[in-house]
Amino acid sequence: MRVLLVKTSSLGDVIHALPALTDAARAIPGIRFDWVVEEGFAEIPSWHPAVDKVIPVAIRRWRKNLWQTFRSGEWKRFKQSVRAAKYDLVIDAQGLVKSAFLTRYVKAPVAGLDKQSAREPLASRFYSRRLAVARGQHAVERVRQLFAVALGYDLPSGLGDYGLDVDRLVELPRRNPFVLFLHGTTWDTKHWPEAYWRELAERMGHLGIEVRLPWGNPDEKARAERIARGLRNAVVLPKLNLAGVAKVLAGASACVAVDTGLGHLAAALDVPTLSLFGPTNPGLTGAYGKSQIHLASNFPCAPCLQKKCTYVPTAEDQKRFDLKRELPLCFTRLNPERVASRLTALLLAEERH
Numbered sequence: 001m002r003v004l005l006v007k008t009s010s011l012g013d014v015i016h017a018l019p020a021l022t023d024a025a026r027a028i029p030g031i032r033f034d035w036v037v038e039e040g041f042a043e044i045p046s047w048h049p050a051v052d053k054v055i056p057v058a059i060r061r062w063r064k065n066l067w068q069t070f071r072s073g074e075w076k077r078f079k080q081s082v083r084a085a086k087y088d089l090v091i092d093a094q095g096l097v098k099s100a101f102l103t104r105y106v107k108a109p110v111a112g113l114d115k116q117s118a119r120e121p122l123a124s125r126f127y128s129r130r131l132a133v134a135r136g137q138h139a140v141e142r143v144r145q146l147f148a149v150a151l152g153y154d155l156p157s158g159l160g161d162y163g164l165d166v167d168r169l170v171e172l173p174r175r176n177p178f179v180l181f182l183h184g185t186t187w188d189t190k191h192w193p194e195a196y197w198r199e200l201a202e203r204m205g206h207l208g209i210e211v212r213l214p215w216g217n218p219d220e221k222a223r224a225e226r227i228a229r230g231l232r233n234a235v236v237l238p239k240l241n242l243a244g245v246a247k248v249l250a251g252a253s254a255c256v257a258v259d260t261g262l263g264h265l266a267a268a269l270d271v272p273t274l275s276l277f278g279p280t281n282p283g284l285t286g287a288y289g290k291s292q293i294h295l296a297s298n299f300p301c302a303p304c305l306q307k308k309c310t311y312v313p314t315a316e317d318q319k320r321f322d323l324k325r326e327l328p329l330c331f332t333r334l335n336p337e338r339v340a341s342r343l344t345a346l347l348l349a350e351e352r353h
Helices: 011-016 018-027 059-064 066-072 074-083 097-105 121-126 139-151 194-206 218-228 242-250 261-268 315-320 329-334 336-352
Strands: 002-006 032-038 051-057 089-092 110-113 129-131 178-182 210-213 234-236 254-257 273-277 292-296
Touching: 002 097, 011 018, 011 139, 011 261, 018 139, 051 074, 059 066, 066 074, 074 097, 089 097, 089 139, 097 110, 097 121, 110 121, 110 139, 129 139, 178 194, 178 261, 194 210, 194 218, 194 336, 210 218, 218 234, 242 261, 254 261, 254 336, 261 273, 273 336, 292 336
Parallel strands: 002 032, 002 089, 032 051, 089 110, 110 129, 178 210, 178 254, 210 234, 254 273, 273 292
Antiparallel strands: none
């Protein structure tokens, strides 16, 4: 059986689909997948043994210049790619109009979420099979359920398995143990205060633990350099592609992460991770896997799910906190002392295994 999966973005969403492929491969002997995914994340599907062909798209880039997309032949090549193989089924696991639109060019039945289940109900109009999957549960479990219903097998019990071969990513022999700080994220409100990162790095230095800081753009590089400045135990990594970051992640003793795609990659690689949540809800999109600890703020307005903080500090807040260095204030409930304590306990637990 050959299936085309459409799950284009974001990084976390792409990673969330991996356990469903593992379920399907175990339930249906010989099933193979091709995967339509945004070009920036095209490496990830290739890491799963059930995936044969990765078909990159560039919807974000194509939207900016439609004329150039047609003129360059990229759109034509995409259509040729999805028509090159005969598929028994197409599964749109994204549930958006943009992903559903891509399924129009495949001559096969299309399964997707029904209008009550999809993020964009209009997307369901593109599907020949509209399937109900309950909202209010973790994204990984929703995709696993979608696959089980679409492909006709019983959903396995227990935690999903990403199915990645971690051993091939780890450099042997392992070098000195280290902790990775995944400090970069998209929303301003999801950023743990820079002063907190700096203090956490200092606390790790007192324990003799090395800290490594990846980055993906100039702003993240500048932040990493400020966090590491003058600290002998902190190292700013060179610019790495996704495979390079995965290799570093696979060798880490643990990670500390904000709500970011790389945090989900750490979970997929089975790296013990402490994830910090202020405005977002870990119950729906938190890092999924073994040894994943979520610290969520219990600030009065959290989780607000807002990209910009609208909280107005009280007079008491102004007395207790540095409003220049400790914003957003929801993260004051997850201060460096608390995070360092949980991180130390996590590292000790891993040593005992």
